[in-house]
Amino acid sequence: xxxxxxxxxxxxxxxxxxxxxxxxxxxxxxxxxxxxxxxxxxxxxxxxxxxxxxxxxxxxxxxxxxxxxxxxxxxxxxxxxxxxxxxxxxxxxxxxxxxxxxxxxxxxxxxxxxxxxxxxxxxxxxxxxxxxxxxxxxxxxxxxxxxxxxxxxxxxxxxxxxxxxxxxxxxxxxxxxxxxxxxxxxxxxxxxxxxxxxxxxxxxxxxxxxxxxxxxxxxxxxxxxxxxxxxxxxxxxxxxxxxxxxxxxxxxxxxxxxxxxxxxxxxxxxxxxxxxxxxxxxxxxxxxxxxxxxxxxxxxxxxxxxxxxxxxxxxxxxxxxxxxxxxxxxxxxxxxxxx
Numbered sequence: 243x244x245x246x247x248x249x250x251x252x253x254x255x256x257x258x259x260x261x262x263x264x265x266x267x268x269x270x271x272x273x274x275x276x277x278x279x280x281x282x283x284x285x286x287x288x289x290x291x292x293x294x295x296x297x298x299x300x301x302x303x304x305x306x307x308x309x310x311x312x313x314x315x316x317x318x319x320x321x322x323x324x325x326x327x328x329x330x331x332x333x334x335x336x337x338x339x340x341x342x343x344x345x346x347x348x349x350x351x352x353x354x355x356x357x358x359x360x361x362x363x364x365x366x367x368x369x370x371x372x373x374x375x376x377x378x379x380x381x382x383x384x385x386x387x388x389x390x391x392x393x394x395x396x397x398x399x400x401x402x403x404x405x406x407x408x409x410x411x412x413x414x415x416x417x418x419x420x421x422x423x424x425x426x427x428x429x430x431x432x433x434x435x436x437x438x439x440x441x442x443x444x445x446x447x448x449x450x451x452x453x454x455x456x457x458x459x460x461x462x463x464x465x466x467x468x469x470x471x472x473x474x475x476x477x478x479x480x481x482x483x484x485x486x487x488x489x490x491x492x493x494x495x496x497x498x499x500x501x502x503x504x505x506x507x508x509x510x511x512x513x514x515x516x517x518x519x520x521x522x523x524x525x526x527x528x529x530x531x532x533x534x535x536x537x538x539x540x541x542x543x544x545x546x547x548x549x550x551x552x553x554x555x556x557x558x559x560x561x562x563x564x565x566x567x568x569x570x571x572x573x574x575x576x577x578x579x580x581x
Contacts, residue, residue, distance in 0.1 A: 268516035269436065273428040275512045277382050281330060290331045290345065293324050297348050301355030308361070316363040322376035325352045329384035346387060353380070353388065357395040370410065374403035374422050381429045400426050405442050411477060417446050417505040424509070440518045443509050447524045450478040483535035495539045496546045497554040503532055507568045532569070540564065
């Protein structure tokens, strides 16, 4: 009897010791997949030499307008991309080489300049998406070489991307912002919050009813609170596999709806075969949406129907053929899940 009593605590102790290690292992696997993907873009040596020669002593670059923070301006985004390029260059070179050390000094200066000034664009999307996305990429690529205090100063800026942010509206924006937060949790080592955010991303794959079907075209609710609630609940994949981002019922399948699918596929691949992987039900819903929504709203499944691009039609390259990257990643996800 005494053996049985002592046996139970032993089993519990084994569970405490083993399961955290499994969780940590999966967490590390996902982080490595993300870092590997971020390191894929090749290093352009000519660009790197140009960045090194054009940087000022305060970490800024010539040719960038640092005073214009308007929606149409905000060339500060170039500063962000320059930092990421230098970070990749450093990681791809022998760290004790002269060129690598020079790259390290330059992107440290650039990061210090950014966290000291905290450049903010008037355009809302730059605050919870654009800037945090580039900064968390830099952290994952080369954050291990920055001083701890410098990384800590970057955290409030990256932290503007979180699932409760004002811009984290259901649908495409919510998944994008959640994805940035998930990457930041990988960097900071917060596995509990990471799992919570991953489940938010997974939960965004769902069918919703456009409010126009409920109230009719002329009977929309007049009070602001009711309208906000209906707007929140009506965003996302419709039952005809189109995608609505706003209350007006305009087709956004190949703009917000495409980014929504791509972000989901990205995390489906990152988490495949781990404890964070998405359910078969959610993956099936995504595949249905991709085949019967996105592909059927594109000519030959390749060229976008401008009617489903909404305001994105005005952007450069709006009618270019789509890449097959996302479609190819879904089978890759299945292979990883079966390993």
